[in-house]
Amino acid sequence: MSLLRFPLLLLCALAAASLPAQADTGSLQIRQADGSTRAVASLDTSVDLQIHGLVADVQVRQRFKNNGMAWQEGQYLLPLPEGAAVYAMTLHVGSRVIVGEIREKEAARSEYAQAVASGRKASLVEAQSANLFRTAIANVAPDETVEVEIRYSQQVEYRDGEFSLVFPMTYTPRYGSGDVLAVPAAPEAGSEIPADAAQTLPAAVTLPLAVAPMPAANVGPPTVSISATLDAGVALARVESATHELSIDRQGDRRRIGLRDKVVAPDRDFVLRWAPQPSDQPTAALLREQRDGEQFALLMLLPPTVAAAPLPRELTLIIDTSGSMSGQSIVQARAALDIALQHLTPQDRFNVIQFNSVTEALFAQPVAASAADVQLARDWVASLQADGGTEMLPALQTALSAPASPGYLRQIVFVTDGAVEQGDALYALLQSQLHDARLFAVGIGSAPNAHFLRRAASLGRGTATTIRDLAEVSGQMQTLFDKLDRPALRNLQLKLPAQYEIYPAQLPDLYAGEPLQLVLKLDAAAKTGGSIELGGERAGAAWAQKIPFELHGQASGIARLWAQRKIDALDDDLRGGAASATLQPDILATALKYGLVSRFTSLVAVDKTPQRNAGEALQSVNVENADPAGSLGFAQTATSAKAWLALGLLCLGLAWLLRAPRRRLCA
Incomplete structure (x- = not known):
């Protein structure tokens, strides 16, 4: 081979290797010795939404079935709603229940890696980004089913006379991101792990482990089932979803909601909407929660607006x-x-x-x-x-x-x-x-x-x-x-008859039909009574409104929502260049106090009993998230399919040119 021909062929080989592989979305893939992939495990998800007024508690259960002939470690990305406060994880293996705990991130990684090395069941949940979490689960035996349960609190949205809640079921891959999770390399059993020892696991590429040939597994595509209990607190005019067909059973003031088709493919977000009767349209709501001697509130105000002439x-x-x-x-x-x-x-x-x-x-x-x-x-x-x-x-x-x-x-x-x-x-x-x-x-x-x-x-x-x-x-x-x-309400200011810490700290502009939704930590001695004063500008003139500071009800989960908003705000400051030495301890302390997953904390669950023998190999595989409905089914975020096609044709042309001299010599 000539010196010219080798680098050209190498270029083509590297280009081909970098092409995005289109695996069976949602299944677990293992890369075999010949470079091909085979589905060896399956994953299905069930979601239960408990909605009470303006707060929802959500339980996500994901079942991991190892259909292969080797012990498996799987990883998958879990998109969750914006602002979700993730606070609990439980691992179910047969009759065994292993409860997760919040740890500092490096401590959680170290504990997980020790469990992996010693053959124990373990699971780890980390924040990949603000609304994307990565879950790893280790030491799943051949033909074994393991279930991971994750719980989080979520705020219900209200806009234009309609409540709504979203559960994401897949995600659009982010441009400029490898979607990677750094986890500690598994040591030999009994050895110590440095806190910073780590290896990088790409989201769509399996570890280069030796894999024995295995028979084809009958692995179907992943599915999602969704159920919801809706206790809106007001009389409802309608309940619907623009994304999925529903079955609805009315039980007094509550609605039991499910999917008409029972299970669906996880290729689009699930959106639930419900509208109150016209006479029950809210103008203000104040829900409170007491936790460990502290008071928290969720405040929603809908200022009245009158349509004005459009401005140029x-x-x-x-x-x-x-x-x-x-x-x-x-x-x-x-x-x-x-x-x-x-x-x-x-x-x-x-x-x-x-x-x-x-x-x-x-x-x-x-x-x-x-x-x-x-x-x-x-x-x-x-x-x-x-x-x-x-x-x-x-x-x-x-x-x-x-x-x-x-x-x-x-x-x-x-x-x-x-x-x-x-x-x-x-x-x-x-x-x-x-x-x-x-x-x-x-x-x-x-x-x-x-x-x-x-x-x-x-x-x-x-x-x-x-x-x-x-x-x-x-x-x-x-x-x-x-x-x-319609002119917005600008430069809003809020005054309450009690001391508070509020998020968002900077009040937004408001437009017609949009409420002001805030979470607050109130002074421990705060009592109802007096008025909430909201002021601002409308069409260049001063505007003000007073709302009675009255308790509309109790709700659980508000403390977690407040803590998550505080963590999000501190995270935004950190990304904006604020000093890490000042903000990191505050984020860490808040996450640990309220038991939340953050950039500095993770959930880890570890069984105490080893199940995989030290001599048996552990294969790591990754879950491919389903392509969002309407997309073309291959990675186009950074480069289009037409570019890959052009590159392939270029490689074929180069290969033909390189073979041409040889044909002339043989002639």
Whole structure:
């Protein structure tokens, strides 16, 4: 082989090796000696939602069945709702029940690794990111079933006269993230583990272990079953889901809810919605919980707003056209922007920006919304295709760098699936460059990144809207622009007749139909009575409202929600560059006190009895999360399928050229 030919063939080999493998989504895969994969275990999930007023307690049970002939260690990603307070884990093995405990992260990893090495059943839950958790489970015997139960508290949302709750069942892989979990390397039995000893396990690649040939396993796709008990506390007009067909059994004031099909594929988020009777529309609610001598409250206020004449606006529409938006997502995004463009009036100004690996603006600066330019924009948006990486920062910089037009309400609508793992640079830009503009995040797809959407909208002093289905685009966008047409309540201030620590600490702007939802830790001696005073600005004039400070009911889980909001706020400060030496101890202390998983704490459950003999090999495998419904089923977040196809054709061409000289010599 010539010196020229070798590096070219090596380049092709490396390119082929880096192509994303399309495994059976949701099953556990083991890589065999010949490089192929085989499903050796199965996983199914059951979810039970206990909803009481504005708080839900959720139990997630995932069953891990090892269908192979070797002991297994499995890992899988578990997406949970934004702001979920994860507080408990239990491991079920036959009649054995092993209860998890919160530990400092390195201590939990060390305890887990010791258990792995000594052949004991163990499970570990860590925070992968703000709303994505990774679970590892070790020493599952051939043909054995192990069940992991995780519990968390969740806040119910209320908007536009409707309550809602979301349970994520898959996730959109984040651009720029390897989705990895560092866990301590398993030592020899009886040896000590350094606290920082670790190895990296990629989410979609198995460990390079020697694997004996095994017969084909009859492994079906994973399934999810969902049940819910709804005790809304008010008379209900309807209960429904836009994502799944439901079966509903009314039991007095409660509803027992299940899936009509009993089990479903985990390829889209589950969304439950319920609306009160018109006479029971809430205007305020104060729920309290006492825990260990401390008082906590969940406060919801719905300020009355009166529609006013629309103000002239300068609207910048930003659309994500990266590879992760392929399939139905880009169709939904184009439809959303088209509705927004049709909503413009001649008094408005506008621009449209698209981004993937590069950023492109339709106009150099916002222009008047003439009929001709609006039609030009509609045609341009209709031609956009999904391709390339998810480089959001330049697009947002372009939108914010344009000089503000005097007399216009400056609004930015950002349409994306939010497929970035770390949005720190975006958050920093919003904090420093937003000024008087407002950012409204629109999440697209069946499994958008809720944390990114919430955080971007919060810093942008706007709102987050999620559109999961093409049929929802028109209604959701119309609702959004109805809000944007109405002046917001700005610069809100809150005064309570008691001392409190509140989250979010910076009160958001409010739009029509949107309540102010807060969690508070109250002074231990706080009593009901007096008034809650809410003040701010509406259409440039002072506005104020008083609400009686009265207890509406008791609820469990509020303390955990408050602690999780505090941890989230401190985490945001940490990501924004605040001193770790100051914030880390506070995050750690809060997580340990209230028993929550955080970036510095984990849940670990370890059986005390060894079951795998030290001489038997342990194979590590990874669960592939289901592709979000409407996606094209392969990794397109960073690079599109067309790019891989072009690369493959290039490799074939190079191989043909390299063989050509040999044919001439033989001739």
